[in-house]
Amino acid sequence: MDRSEEDEFRVFAGARTERWRRAAYLLCHDWHLADDLVATVIGKLYQHWRRVSTADNPDAYAQRILTTAWVDELRRPWRREQATEALPDRGWTPPDRAGDREQLVALLRQLGRRQRAVVVLRFYFDRSVEETAEMLGISPGTVKSQSARALELLRALSYARESPR
Amino acid sequence: MTQEMLDRLIGAAPPSTVDLDAVIRRTRRGQRMRRIAASGSAAVAVLAVAVAGVSLNGNEQRTVAVQSPPSPSPSPSPLPSSSPSPSVTAGQRLTPARLRAAVEEATAEQAPGTRWIYMPDVPGEKRDPDGHLKVWENKDPASFEGRSGVTRNGRKGGFYLSLRVAPLYECDGTVPVCEITTTADGLELVHYVDKPGNGWVFYGADVLLPDGKHALRMSAVNYFGGDGSPAVAPVPVFTRDELDRIAATVAADLSQ
Numbered sequence: 001m002d003r004s005e006e007d008e009f010r011v012f013a014g015a016r017t018e019r020w021r022r023a024a025y026l027l028c029h030d031w032h033l034a035d036d037l038v039a040t041v042i043g044k045l046y047q048h049w050r051r052v053s054t055a056d057n058p059d060a061y062a063q064r065i066l067t068t069a070w071v072d073e074l075r076r077p078w079r080r081e082q083a084t085e086a087l088p089d090r091g092w093t094p095p096d097r098a099g100d101r102e103q104l105v106a107l108l109r110q111l112g113r114r115q116r117a118v119v120v121l122r123f124y125f126d127r128s129v130e131e132t133a134e135m136l137g138i139s140p141g142t143v144k145s146q147s148a149r150a151l152e153l154l155r156a157l158s159y160a161r162e163s164p165r
Numbered sequence: 166m167t168q169e170m171l172d173r174l175i176g177a178a179p180p181s182t183v184d185l186d187a188v189i190r191r192t193r194r195g196q197r198m199r200r201i202a203a204s205g206s207a208a209v210a211v212l213a214v215a216v217a218g219v220s221l222n223g224n225e226q227r228t229v230a231v232q233s234p235p236s237p238s239p240s241p242s243p244l245p246s247s248s249p250s251p252s253v254t255a256g257q258r259l260t261p262a263r264l265r266a267a268v269e270e271a272t273a274e275q276a277p278g279t280r281w282i283y284m285p286d287v288p289g290e291k292r293d294p295d296g297h298l299k300v301w302e303n304k305d306p307a308s309f310e311g312r313s314g315v316t317r318n319g320r321k322g323g324f325y326l327s328l329r330v331a332p333l334y335e336c337d338g339t340v341p342v343c344e345i346t347t348t349a350d351g352l353e354l355v356h357y358v359d360k361p362g363n364g365w366v367f368y369g370a371d372v373l374l375p376d377g378k379h380a381l382r383m384s385a386v387n388y389f390g391g392d393g394s395p396a397v398a399p400v401p402v403f404t405r406d407e408l409d410r411i412a413a414t415v416a417a418d419l420s421q
Binding site: 017115134138 | 167168171172174175176178179181182183184185188189191192193195196303308310312323325326327329330331332334335337338339359361362363365367369371380382383384385386
């Protein structure tokens, strides 16, 4: 990769890192693991940048890497999901809306990992059913059923937030 | 459901630990190591290709010969990304027409009386004629997809199909039914049922083809139309057993 290609890559990745982190958090609800996933995305994009940069949709390529890297975590026994009781100790002040985030995490935990990947692609990255199916290597029918289930759960959260107490 | 809503729920993120420079350095180091390893093994790769047995087509053999050392798997190598279509049957190139014929024949055999009918997906789209499953080919990565309405005994519903390099459906405990079985031809089949709410019922059958890489996936649903369409029957047109048999029959057909 020459200097200009690398500069182009840095601009591309730099502009999207935060969004990828937040999408990764939706997948794993752990900021440490989310950052690991994003590092994986950046590494793979860098490896294939010449091809990615000329693709019709480099963003879709990156999103595919992120979600498949997450689904692949299923097959690594040393990456079993651990409940995190404490927030990371990095001098970070929890946001005011901690209650919302906890409810979101509790709801996401009810979804399987592939379902969370579907949620991120369909509702966070706004991908179509067909795009999501292709990116995850599953059938459109599976995308529809899994996003329907996720939508029902997330609507319940939205309704609970908006209802008067 | 929008990104905005999800972002509000996530709230503020802690400072990032992602170090772009470090990742780039690590990746460059990995690339250098792989180039060193590959240059020392090129001669071994050529010999390995010569004894690998029948491959799917000539293009694949040429690709394997110039890439880094082949995997130890006895199966033919993964298809090159430049391949225009997946060729999953030894010596025979798969086409949308052939896949469609295989599915329609298997359906006629395993679920007689079924008719294929046009099922709308999005408003304003061109209407396809009744009578056949719609199958199309995707490129980069190479894959096939299909969808159609089906009707039998006065009921109708939807049917979806895909064939691509992918793992089988994973039984992760999130659906009511998920079973792994073996077809009469010794192929792995995952059968699952999902009921995500709103009266929707999904039957799924995934079969891993003999190359160990391509997954044939079929879904039968009890709604008719595009995303979010209401259920039109209590269950899909195909029974669970019928869907499994159709998938197994097509997989056996493609493997010949």
